[in-house]
Amino acid sequence: MELSRRWQLLRDVAAVLVTGIFMFPIFWWALTSIKPISAVFDKDRVVWFDFVPTLINYGVTLFGMSRSQLAIDDGLGMGVAGSSSYDSRQSILDSIIISVGSTAITMVVAVLAAYALSRMRFNGRDSFLNWVLGQRFMPPIAILVPMVTIYAGLGMRDNQNLVLGYVGIILIYALMNLPIALLLLKSFFDDVPQDVDQAAMIDGATRWQSFSKVVLPMVKGGVAAAAVLCFIFAWTEFLLSLFLTTQIRAIPVKIQTFVTSTGNEWGFITALGTAAIIPSFIFILLVQRHLVRGLTLGSLKE
C-alpha cells in the first residue's frame, strides 16, 4: 500500500530508531571495550566519549600482549589486582574448530535424514520427526553428568585425548543442532516437487544420484541457511562446552574465565565479546535471504 510522504518519513524515522535501540547494547559493549576502567565505573555520570580510547583490551585478548606486563611494568590495574592468561587466540581457534566441525557433521547427518523424511513414506515417519524435535526438549543440564561420565569412560575427554576431546564436543553439538537443521532442511526439501526426483530417476539416476545431483543442488541456499544457524548455535553455546572440556576453551567459556576473584575484567570481556560477534555476523549476512525464508520451516505452503 502506498503511504503518503509524511507517513513514509515517519516510518523511516521509526525504523531507524527501533533498529538503533536494538543496536545500542552492542554499541555500548564495543564502546566499553576501548574504555579505560575508570570510564566504565564512574560513580557520577555516564561516560560517553570523553575518555582516552585504549586498544589494550584487544591487544591482550587478540594480539598476545601480556596482561602481567601491563599490570606490573606499566602499573595498569585495569580493574583488578590479578594478572592472567587472557590471550584468547587459542580460544578463537577452538571455537572455530568446534563450530565448523559440528556444523559439518550436523549438516551431513541432517541433509541425509531430511531427504528421506521428505521423500519417503514409511511407518514411523512422524514418530521419527517427533523424536528429532524431542532432542531439543532436553535441558542441557540434565545430560551433563551422564555425558562427562560416558566420555571419561570412552577416553574422549580432552584431558585424556585432545583430538577425541574435540570430537566429543563436536558430536554433542551436532546432536544439539540436529533438530533445527533437520526440520529446516526438510522444509526446503519439501519445497522441491517430488516429480523432480522422479524425473531424475526416469532419466537414469539412482536414488543417490537424484539426491546428490539434482535435489541437493536445488536447495543449496537452504543448506547454507541451516548451516549458518548451526554455526551460530555452536558458536554461542556455553554450558555443555564448559563441562565437557577442560583445555578446549570456546569463546563463551573463555570469557567466563575473565570473571575473577577480585572482579570482572570488563575490558577483556567486552573486547573478546565484541570480536566474537564478527564471524557469525558475516555468515548471517551472507545467507540472510535464505535464512528469512527457511525459518518458517515450510509452514507457509499448504
Added chain:
Amino acid sequence: MASVTLRNIRKNYGAVEVIHGVNLDIPDGSFVVLLGPSGCGKSTLLRSIAGLETITSGDIEIGGRRVNDEHPKDRDIAMVFQNYALYAHMNVKDNMSFSLKLAKRPQSEIDEKTSWAAKILNLEPYMARFPRELSGGQRQRVAMGRAIVRNPSVFLFDEPLSNLDAKLRVQMRTEIKELHERLKTTTVYVTHDQIEAMTMADKIVILRDGIIEQEGTPLDVYDHPANLFVASFIGSPAMNLIKGTVSKGAVVAANGARLPLPPKDSRARDGQHVVYGIRPEDLELGKGFDIKLSVTEPTGPELHLYGDLGEEEVCAVLRSRAELKRGEMVGLAPRLDRVHLFDADTGKVL
C-alpha cells in the same frame, strides 16, 4: 519402440485398493490417452508403468519384457510431468543432457542429440538459459526435450498441458501430436481434459475409480459410450441424460413428456426404467418434446439452448440461429438414430 501390456494390475495403499485389476494393451507406436476425472487412478497407473510406484499385483510388460521389478531408469521410458519437474539449477542444455550424462554417453553423442532435440522443439536460442528464465511453454518444451533425447521406447505424459493457458495448450497439443507422428514412439498420455483426449489419442482409455470403463478410438467412445459415466464424461456440453420409463415406443420422463425412440426399438421392453441419452447436437427444433427455455448462449457458430424438462435440465446445440426468449416453450426433436438407452440400475448401455 515397444508395446506396453498391463495385466490385472492392482494397487493398494494400506487396506485401500485404488486400482482394481486393470488390463490394457498399448500397441507399439500408438498414442493412448488415459482419461478420467481426478482420483480415478490414471496417474497412478501411469506412474506404475514408469516404475515410480510399485504395484500390488499384476504384471507390467514393456516390449514383451516383464518390468515389475525394474528401476525406472531400466525401463527404457521417458516421462513428462505436469509441473515439468525441470532441474532448476541446470540450464536448458544440461537439463536435456542429464540422462545421457548419467548413462555416460560420449560427449559428441550428447551434443548431437541435444541439438537435434532443441531443433525439433525450437529451443535452440535458449540452451544456456535456466528454467526460471523461460516461459511456461518453453519449460514444457524443455521437459519434452529431456524426454526425447533419450530416444526411449515409451513416452509417458502426466497431464503435461494443465499448467498452460488455453491458447498455448492448443498449440502444444498440436506439437505433441506432431512429435508423435514424427517419432512414432509409443506414448501413454494422462489427462482429465476430454478435448485433449479426443484430439490426440489413437485410443482413449476411460478410467473411473480404478476401473477401466471403456476403451476405444475417440469417435468410437464418443458415439458408443458403454455406460452412463462415459456418456456423461465425454462430450461438451455433456450428453443429456433423462430418466424415464419405456412405454409404447417412447421413454416417458418424470413430468410425463414422451421422448421418442426409433421405430421398432428392441433395446428395452415396456415398463423398463431407463436413462434416455441424447447429445445436445443431436437435438433440433421440431416436434418431439417441449422444454421451458431458461438460457440461450450464442457462441457464434452455434446456439446453445438450456431448458427444463420437468426437474431435469436439457441442453441443445443448434447450428441455425433462432430468435428465442427465456421462458418460452420450445419443441425439440431428437435424431432418432442417435438416441442412447442405458439401464437405469446398472448404467450400462442397452
Added chain:
Amino acid sequence: MSFRDYDKKTFIADAARDFAARRISKRDFLKKTAMAGVGFSAFNLGLLGNVRRDRGLTLGEEAMAQDAEVNKWLKDVSGPFKGTKIRYTSEATPPTVVLDKLKGEFTEATGIEVEIEIVPLEQVLAKATQDVQGQLGSYDIYYLDQSWVATFSQDTVDPIQYYKDKPDLAMPGMDWDDFSKPLVDGLAVYEGKWVGIPFDIPIMTTMYRKDILEKHKIAPPNTVEEFTAAVKMITEAEKANGMYGTGLQAKSGHYSLNCDWTQVVWNEGGTIFGADKKFAGNNEAGVRGLQVYQEWLKNSPPESTNSTWDGQWQMGASGQVALINSWDEFFPGWDADDSKVKGLWECKRPIRGPKYATPADAGFGEIPGAAHQGGSILGLSKYSKNLDAAWIFMQWACSKDIMTRCTLGGGFAPMRISSFADPRVKAKEVVGPGTTRHLPVVLETINNDMASEPDMPLWAGFSNNEIPVNLGKLLTGQDFGGDAKKCMDTIASAIDAAVAEAGL
C-alpha cells in the same frame, strides 16, 4: 638463599621498575597526543607497533629462578615423568594466574607439562565434585576453597604423610613450619589430616578511605559499633556526592553473601553451628549480627544486593564507598596507576565485636573470629593417574620462592611466613601497582583474628544455596518482611534437616 642472592634480585627488580617508569612516560605522551586529537590512531600505532609478547612474568625472572638446590632436585626427580601432563582446575585468583605464568619454568626444568583450567569459583566446585563423584581423575590437583575442604578430604592425599612416605620425591627446603599455624588450622586441616597445602589467603580486613575519614574527622573504626556509626555518618554527609558509608557483597544466592554473613554473626559472639551440631545462626547473637548487616545495607549503594566481590571492588575503585570490611585482595588493584583512588585506601586490622565465641562453643571445627578467611588449598587428587608428577609440581608451586613471586605478581597475601619478610616483598610496600603495603596488617590479622567457616562435607552446599538464597530473600524484601529472626529460623530448619539426613 644467601643474602647476596637477595641483593641481586632486588637490584634487578628495581631496574625493572625503572624501565616501567619510562614506559609510563611514554604512555603519558601518547595520552597527550590522543587528547590533542591525533588521538586514537596515534595511540593505536604506538600500541600495536609495540606488541610485547607474553614472555612469562618478569621481575627479573632469570635471577629470581628457583634456588639452585630446588632446581637440581627438580631435574633429579623428574626423569621418569618427562612428557607427562598434569592438570588442575582453579578459580581465577591472583596467585593462580601468576602461577599459570610461572609454570613455564617448571616445565623447562622437568619436562612435565602443566595445564591450569581457570573458571569461576562455583564452576571449580562443580567440576571438582563431578571428578570425585565419578573418580575420573580428570584433575591431578584440586584447587579447594576453604569451605569445601571437608567435602573433599576423602579425595586427597595428605601432603605431610606423602612427604614422609616418599623421601625420594621430597623437595629440599619445604619447611612445613613456614606455613603459619592458624592458617593451616583454619584452612588445610580437617579431622587432623592435611587435605592439601595452603595456597591462597584472602582475608577480611577493614579498609578505609583515608581522605574521607579525615574530611569528616573520623578515626579509623576499631569496633563494629564505631564502624556502623562511621558508615551512617558518611552516608548522611556524602549523600550529595553519591557516596555511601560502605559497600557489601550481598548478591543473593552467592557465596560472597555467605562470607559477609558469617563475619557479622561472629562479630556479635555468635556461631554458625552450636556445639550440639545444630544451626545456631538463629540464636540471639546470630540475629543481632544479621540486623547489623541490615543496617549496613541501608548505608551502602543499593546495587550491593546484586554485587559479589566483583561489585564491591568496583564500589571501592570508583570512589563510591568510604569503608569496607572485606577481602584484602582488593587492595593492590585500587593502588594501580590508572586507578582513581590510587593511594587513598588504607588497610587495618578488622573491626571487632564485643566478644567472640570460642571454637569449643561451635560445631564442626568452626573458628569464630574477626577476620573471615577465604583461603584455598591445593589438594593432591587420590584419583590422579600422575600422582608423583603432580606431587612434584605441587611442592614446587608451594615452595618459598614461587609463593613469594606469586605475591609479587599481584600484591596479595602470601602463605608462608618467610614471604612476608622477603626483601622483594618489603621493597614493594609503597603506593603503586601490585603494592604489598597492606601485607603487614594482613600478617597480623592472620596471626590474631583469623576465623574459619565450619568444616563439614555439607558446607559447600549450605554456603552456596540455603544460606545465601534465604538471606537474599530477606535483604531484598522478597520474603520474611525484614524479620531477621524469621529468616534465620527458616535456614535453621532446612540445615538441621539436611544434617540429620546425612547422618552427621
Added chain:
Amino acid sequence: MGVGQAPVVKRPWLPRWLTSEHPFPWLFPAAALMVVFGLYPLYKAVETSLYKKNAATRKLVWDPDFNWTKVLFDERVWNALFNTLMYTGIALFFQLVLGMLIALLLDSDRKGYGLLRAMMTLPLVIPPSVTAMMFLLMLNGSFGVLARGLVAMGFIPPGFPILGDSSTAMAGVLLAEIWQWTPFMVLIMLAGLRSLPKEPFEAAAIDGATPVQAFFRLTLPMMSKVIAIAVLIRGIDLMRAFDYVKVMTDSGPGTATETMTSYAGRIYFGNADFPYASTISLLTLILVIVTSTLFMRIFKVKL
C-alpha cells in the same frame, strides 16, 4: 512402502534395507547420533534420578521414590515452575508482539531497509552468556547506562538495583532475553510477511478495510501457522533458558528469578546433588514435552 517408492535396483548382493531406496541408510546416522548422545544420556539421567545421594559420604543409594517425592513437596520447585512459565509467557508475548511490529515496520523494499534488517539480526549472533554479562553491566544500579537512563526518565530512584530487587529482577532478566530473541521473531515474521499473497489485501482495500482491519482479518490469520512454528521453537528454548538467569541474577534475589533449569543448576553446582538435579531437569523435560505436545495438538502444527 507407499507413494514415491520405486522398485528395487537389482543388486542382489545388497539386502534391500541397505540400498538408497530404503530409508534406513539415510536415517541411520541421525538415529545413531540421537541414540548415543540423546537416548543414552537420557537413560542415565533417569537412572541417576532414582538414587539418593548422601551429602556427607557422597554414597549413592538406590531409592527410586526419594527424589521424585521430594520434588513434589519442594516449594522451590513450584516457585521455579511458576517463574519458568511466567518467564516463558512474558518473553513469548513481547517477542511475538515486538517481532511482528518490527517486521511490519521493516518490511519495505525502500533503499536502506535491507541494511536495517541485517542490523536487526546482530543480537542473534552473540552468545547468550555474553548477552547476560552485557545487560549485567548496563543494568548495574550504580554505573549501568540503562539504569541511569531509567533514573533520568524517572522510572526508578537513583542507584536502584534493578537486578538486586525482587520486584524488578525478573524484568531485568527478561529485558536481555527479549532483546536477544526478538530479532529471531522479526526474521520469522518477515519471512511470513514476504510470502503473503497480494490479492487478498487489494481486495480488502477495495472493500474499504483499513490497514488495521486488514492486519487483524487477513495478515494474522494467514500467518497463523508461521506464528505457531515460531512460538513452538521459541517456547521450547524459553522453558530451558539458563544462561541469562544464571549470569545476571543467579536465580535471585532470593528465588525471585529461579527457573526450573536454574534451580537444577544450583542443586548441581552448589549442592552437587546430581540425583536431585537430574530429577528437576527431568521434570523440566516433562514440562516441555507436555506443553509443546499440547501446543502442537491445539494449533495443529505439522513438522
